[in-house]
Amino acid sequence: MALSPLLAAGLAAARPGAAAAQELRYFRIGTGTTAGTYFPIGGLIANAISNPPGSRPCDRGGSCGIPGLIVVAQASNGSVENVEMLRSGAVEAGFAQADVAYWAYSGTGSFTGKRPFAELRSLGMLYAEAIQVVVRSDGFIDRMADLKGRTVSLGEEGSGTLVEARLILDAYGLSETTVSPLYLKPGMSADRLAKGELDGFVMVAGYPVQAVSDVAARVPIRLVPLDGEPADRLLRTQRFYIATEIPANAYPGTAPTPTLSLGAELLTRADRDPDLIYGIVKALWHENTRRVLAEGHPKGRSFDPAKAVANVSVPLHPGAERYYREAGLLGNAANEAGDDAAKTAR
Template sequence: MPRAIDATARPVCRPPTRRRFLTAAAGLAACALIPGAGWAQDPPGLRFFRIGTGTTAGTYFPIGGLIANAISSPPGARPCDKGGSCGVQGLVAVAQATAGSVENLNLLMSGGVEAAMAQADVAHAAYTGTGVFQGRPAFDGLRAIGTLYVEALHAVVRAESDIFEPGDFRNHAVALGDEGSGTLVEARLALAAYGVRETDLTPLYLKPGTGAERVASGEIDAFFIVGGAPVGAVSDLAERRLIRLIPFAGPEADRLRTQHRFLTATVIPDGIYPGVLATPTLGVGAELLVRADVPADLVHGITRALWHENTRRLLVEGHPRGKLIDPANAAANTSVPLHEGAVRYYREAGLLGTAAGEPAATIR
C-alpha cells in the first residue's frame, strides 16, 4: 500500500541563492502556499507577494515575471549598488498565471493574490460595480500602483480568410477569449460597436494559445487577444502561417471610445508580426493594482523598485514591450485611485501633478 502523506508536515524553505532567482522565488512562493502553512507563517525575513498576470501565451505573464524579479530582494541577494536586486528587502514576488484581468480582480478581492495586472476599463468596472461586475458590490478598496503600457485589441485571421472587417465575423467560428479574461470583455464591446451580436457567430471561449492553434489548423476562423504587441500567441502563429489583423477604426470605433473613456485609438505597428501591415485598433491601459489595505511602506518600496533605473534595463532587455513602460506615464489618469504608498513615491520623484499643479490621478 502507498505510504500515507502526513498532512501536518511542513516543507523546509531556504532562502534562494542569487542564481536561478525566478525559479527559486516560484518554489518559495509555492512553499508558502502549502495548505496549513498560511501567510502568517512566512519564514523569518521573508514576505511572499503573488502577482496575478495572464496566460503564458499573452503579455501579462512575461511582463509580470520581470516585475516580480525587479521588486524582489530575498535574504542573501546581492545589493542593488553591486549589480543585484533593487527590490524590497525580504520580498519574494512571483508571477501567477491566470485567465487575465477579470480573474485577477476576483483573486485580488478574495485575497488570492497581493497584486494584479488588469485592463483599465475592467479595473474601473470592478471599482464601481459596473460592466462585467454589474450587480456585485463595488470594490472600493481597489488601488493602483500605476499604468504600465497600452495594450492593443488583436483580431487574428489566416491570410486567406474572407474576414476583412468586423462585420464579416458573422457566421464564422471565433475564439473571443477565455472566461475571466479582459480579452472577452473587449471582444464583446468591439463586436457590439459594429452591430455584431454574439449569436451572429459561433463563439468559443478559449485561451489565446488554444485559439491560435485552432486558427492554424483551420478548425476556427479567428481569435481575439488583448495584449501589448508583440503578443506571444500571435507571433508564434505568424511564424507558421500567413496571418492578417482585422482593423477596428472608423465612426463605430470613435463612438465606442466616447462611451468608454478608458479605450483609446492605437496602431499595431507595421512588421511587428511577420508579413502583417500596420493595423488601427482599440487600445487600453494595463495597470498594476493592489488593495488599499496593503501597507503604505510596502507599496512605496514596490513602486520605487518598479521604476528604478535597473528595472528599466531589465524590462527593456526582457520584453519588446518593456521599452514602453515609462514612469512619466504611470500616475496620469489611472482608472482607480492611486495607493497612498505609490502617491508618496510619485511625489518624491516629481511625477505626480500637472503643469497647473493639480493631481494627475485621483488620490484617496
C-alpha cells in the same frame, strides 16, 4: 501556480541559514495566461524586484527591492480573475485593463450587480495594450463585418479579452449570436487558427503577443482593423480607450493596422502596508528594473514612469502616491481619473 524560472532558481538558492537573519515576505501578483503578455511581464517584474537573502546589491546591478521580499508571478485567466483574486485576498497585487478596474471599483459595466470594490487601488499604469483581432490571410476576412457567421474565439471567462471582445462585437453590429463563439485560452486559439479549425480570435495585450507570434510563424495572418464610425463611437463612450496603430511587421508580414488600446495597470488593495507598496513602486521604476524589462520583453521598452499616473482608473494606493509625489511625477491633475472614480463610487 506557474512561477517565472529565474524566481524559482532564486528560491532554490536561498539557504535556510541566510533566511533566518532576514524575515522573508511573499508578494503574489496575478498576471495572465502564459501565452499572453501579462505573465512574462509579471515574471520579469517579480525577478527584478524580489530581494531574497544573498541577492546582488542594487548598486552592483542587482535587485533594488525590499530586502527579504520574494515576489511571485502567478498565472491566471487575466484581468477579471485578477480583480476577483484581489477582492478575496488570494493575491497581493494583479494586472488589469483600465476599464475592468474602473468597473470593478464602481460596480458598473461588466461588474454591474456586484458590490463595488471600493478598496481597489492602483500602483500605476504600466503600458498600453492593444485590441487585436487575428485572422488567417487566406480566410477572406478583411473587416469586422466579415466575421458574421464565422467561428471566433473571444477569450476565456475571467479574461479582460472577453470583456473587450463583447464591446467590439456590439459596436460593429455583431454579437455572440451572429458569430460562432468559442472561449479559449490564447495558446489554444492560436493553434486552432493555424490548423484551420478557427476563423479568428480576439487578443487584448501589449504586442507582440507570444500566441500571435506563434501562429504567424506557422501560417500567414492579418490583423482586422478597428476603425470608422464604430471605433469613433467607442472612443466617445469608453473613457479609457485610445486610438492607436499596430505598426507594420509587429508580426511577420502584417500591415499597419488601426485599432484601439487601453492601459494595463498594476492594482492592489487599500489595506496593504503603505511602506511595502512604496518600496515596491520605487523598485518597479528603478533604472535596474527598467533595464531588465526593456531587455526581457519588447513591451518592457514602453514602461515610462512619467505616464504611470496620467490616467489611472482607480485612486492610487497611498504608498504609490507617496513615491510619485517624491519623484515629482504627481501634479494637481495627475490623479484626476482616480479622483473621478472615487466620486462615482460614492
